[in-house]
Amino acid sequence: MTTEGKTPILSLRNIRKSYGPVEVLHGIDLDIHAGEVVALLGENGAGKSTVSNVISGTILPTAGAMTWQGAEFAPANPREAIDAGIGMIHQELLLLPHLSIAENIFVGRWPMRGGRVDRKTMTRRAKEQLSRLGLDLPATRKVEGLATAAQQLVEIAKALTLNARLLILDEPTAALGGAETKLLFEQVEKLKADGVGIIYISHRLEEIRQVADRIVVMRDGDKVKEFDRGDVPVRTIVEAMVGRKMGRMFPAVPTPGEETVLEVKNLSSARGAFEDVNFKVQKGEILGIAGLVGAGRTELVRAMTGADPISSGEVRLNGVDITPRRPRDAIKNGIVLVPEDRKLQGLVLDHSIAENIAYANLNTISRAGWITGGQVRGFADQHIAQFGVKGVGRQKANEMSGGNQQKVVIAKWLARENPQVVVLDEPTRGIDVGARSSIYDIIVELANQGVAVVVVSSDLEEVLGVSNRILVMSAGRQTGILDREDANDVSVMELATLGRARAYDQGDKIKPINETLELVFIPKVVHPWYDVVASGARKAVDELKTSGIDVRVTWDSPPRADIADHNARIKAQIERRPDGLAVSCLDPATETPLMHEAIDAGINLITFDTRCDDAFPFVGHKDDFEDGRKLGYFLADKIGKAGQVAILAGSETAANHVARVRGFREAMASYPEIEIVAELFDDDNPEKADRLAEEAIAAHPDLVGLVGVDASNPIGAARAVVNAGRTGKVTVVGWDDLQETLKFIEDGVIAGVIAQHQWEIGYWAVKYLVAMNQNHKTPHEHETGSQMLTRESLADWWRSGQGSRTRDEAGASVAV
Template sequence: MREPILSLRGISKSYGPVQVLKNVDLDIHAGEVVALLGENGAGKSTLSGIIAGSRTPSEGSMTWIGAPYTPASPREAIDKGLVLIHQELKLLPELSIAENVFIGRWPMKNGVVDRHEMVRRAEEQLKRLNLHIPATRKVAGLSTANQQLIEIAKALALNAKLLILDEPTAALGGAETEALFEQVRKLRAEGVGIIYISHRMEEIRQITDRIVVLRDGERVCEFADSATPVRTIVESMVGRSLERMFPALPEPKDKVVLEVENLTGANNAFRKVSFKVNAGEILGIAGLVGAGRTELVRAIAGADAIAEGRVLLDGKPLLAKGPAGAIAEGIVMVPEDRKLQGLVVAHEIGENLIYANLDKLGSRWLTPGAKRKFAKAAIQKFGVKGKAEQPASDLSGGNQQKVVIAKWLARNPRVVVLDEPTRGIDVGARAGIYDIIVGLAREGVAVIVVSSDLEEVLGVSNRILVLAQGNQAGILSREEANDVSVMELATI
């Protein structure tokens, strides 16, 4: 047996009385891609942080290329060739792409930054990922997908011997994902070891050699064959039998709640889109990255301006301007980036729930008791695993998403828009989100779900609106919709 480049033995980590990792062993060899799977809160991020030098283990030991490895900081890990690419983007928007790629390690010439060389080397990495954007351009204004690829280019420029990819495709479409996979395969052929963290089971089967599963901080299973049935892998993650992922959908009612007529965005990201959503109906919106999905629902929710067309609620034109006006009329939106747009993560869970409902609580001054009562009710109703006084930053991605959903549903809205509702959320927690979405439809709410996960949009939708390059390519019934029919329209 060849020696691993990275070896972990008995790694444990505690925060006070809470033990988040328990005696974990892990080996990573040169030139292999190992999937690290587990539900949110299973310990994946903590283990990754320990390897990458941002956290220190409470117990256990590590070796790197045969020598003891105890990184005191991420910089020390990077200098040794171990790089973690975080799920959350960490780019500086006012700097250029090249400056972001080489920040802190500028190429120098005669004592000054060699900008020509910096741009050349940055564009070399961008081309490896099929990202054809000038490296001199500022990051500000770039799509989330392009920013994710820049984060990856930044790591590739380090010539790492071990890469940890944490949800690298969460913001990527099909073409960008395949470009990433191609690069991963090249790196594997070059002898780079890769730890791949993802909740997308199909891509795990495509790109990884081996699967390691964590549950409640412990290593519970390893699958030597990435072709292991998805159900088997998922059941090892959640520790129970998973009978069905998507709940049965109710029949929509005859009453039209939301109607969109010839809607065109002010920035022309979408054009002349028309559809209706009935009470108790879930309309999925599908399309490739850049198709205009997010821009469309932001316009409906009042967050973006409209150039032409109109939105009707219960047959009456929506005249209110801005998100506050739409919310007052009964249209709420759960945004795709829950940390930047959905929560004040440093504040308490209870405070986040109350911020969106101050006008509904009936008093200018809220007593601590009233705040606790309101927050406790919302937390219990939606199964949030946390207490009202905890900061939202303490929660897993799935529980953060439940808080965002809970704060809006407390308003009893007529229309709920969810943009990428399960992005970065594990398979077990997804089932809980799907139950909430379908539960809304059963209560007669009109629901719109935007998702880049085709299986998801097929699983939760009564009908699917497909966008292609900003144009409405078609609307498919549940009977007509499948992965082939949706993609045919999305690529028109």
């Protein structure tokens, strides 16, 4: 598509963005014209999301200027961008399933007449937009049950009701099948015909030629290449992204030796995740491990490296039984694990690259028991260069892209002297094509050096491409080992879908799978935090649908954090007997007996977000006490370890809130000059938290700190601080990453929060409840983790995709 002589609707000139001393955008110039699709491509960390967030008003540029439809444009927030006609559709959809399509399109912007919602006008206008997009569905239909592509179109329709003339589509096909992708592309063509400009971000490079008119490639915060057409060969795009010529994606796999280095014999998990696994790995061999979600792959490699307990079996190294009981036993014998979650398990994110590499090699670096900064830097610099890490030793790990973070994790273990076995669990998850290629080179080079390598991957092409042999697992059992010449996508998937096991100890109470599985979630209260949980649940439902499993998820949400109401809802669901029940516990004392009653009634049950009792399966983050201590120490440092502090304590009975307060108080006890002057219960309500915080500020003029232990009260506390004119004088800390919270962090009102991964909670709760109905084994506990989020780490939070999952584009909270 030629744009010569045309006036762009959007222009960026010399856009720069810095986080502290690190500049992440270096003078970006970009033009978008009406009726064209511009593909914005690049590796992880290239700056694509940062550019999109500047355009959509999510973040403010450090320098540069924008024009929109010929006028100066500098949106201070997403609402200003939306009002101007710019919409951003994020990868994770946040529609409200119990509302209709029309209600979702106009949520927070209801057309009114005579003081009431004008439903007739709302439905008519929604139908107009649906027709414009070719979506032949009644506007009054609930969103619940819609295919992902249809939900994507509802999100686009929402933007178009604002007369959006520019849409930013961030990974719109990441979870779509071929038919849904084709439908989406048809709608993109219709939008183009209507003169809408589109910025299209995707790692699926093979689809770019189908949808893009032009391609802009970014690398390391710079715009490095622009193509004036979309039908550019994938190899050419990749070479522009990585800045070098690309050979084959998968290097040649070496022939292994005959000597057996690693042998696993009759290994079984103490937690029931897998049983009776047997395999050998030769010197210089790459053994792939494949299987579907819940097959037990990660649990197997964690057990054989000492990270998880085993009930029986042996791990033998060079013929000697070295069965590790702890990770240090495996490490001492030359077996190292690059874990599945690099951020949670592989790195200390707020420490430097050099420190992270050094932590696994202190004995090597030290001299006579002493370690100097110079020794650490010298050692790290050597391995940063060796593994092609883009960064310097002093740079913090959370400032790096996913691919470079993974290289740091690999580097710290391979820097050890002569590892004999290297285990990599999902080595390229969330990593772009250029970084993947370099990691495959590292894997093959290890094998060339005689190291026995084990690679776990959910990417079937990857496990086929790098492995000499492939061990396949299903439902905790080893179902076969395929030689490279016998392995293909069909043979692996046949083995991956074999095998069934019983779930927990419920025996014959497990019900057979129905035509449609009915799952019910009962949260503690109506809250936008659970909207993100619901988004993860919808993702799981969509994935299961592609496997022929139809699941309907409904939410039974109390309007207030009321114990009696919560108990009544649990009892009502026990009477209904859904196929699965997920409960966020509000009061363990009264609800634990109800959980047992549900199991006795034959209902598959999971607790999520807040546990009731260790007897029940749990998905979420459980270390609330330790997080409370961590946040206490963080606040103490911020306020100079002295002064008056007030606690907004959430719900009086919620176990996670209580644990957080206990942890926080324990940390405060270490500082005699800090005084806790109030502990106030806001029941997870931001308006109540705002009022209580205002009262605390008024009652204690010398107050210097406010801590909120749920998702609502940091927002309420921040509002109160701003309204009282105390920004910079009263430090606010708390939990969770709602959109308003992130804005207050960026503005410097909130110093930091501990952010959970609630999207994963919803996703895994659905997956495990369905697995239980199919009589699969499932883990008794799935820890989703948390991390400290500060102004300095916001860029990484957005880059990781976590921040995009918290956005409420409509600017309003509605119960799910």
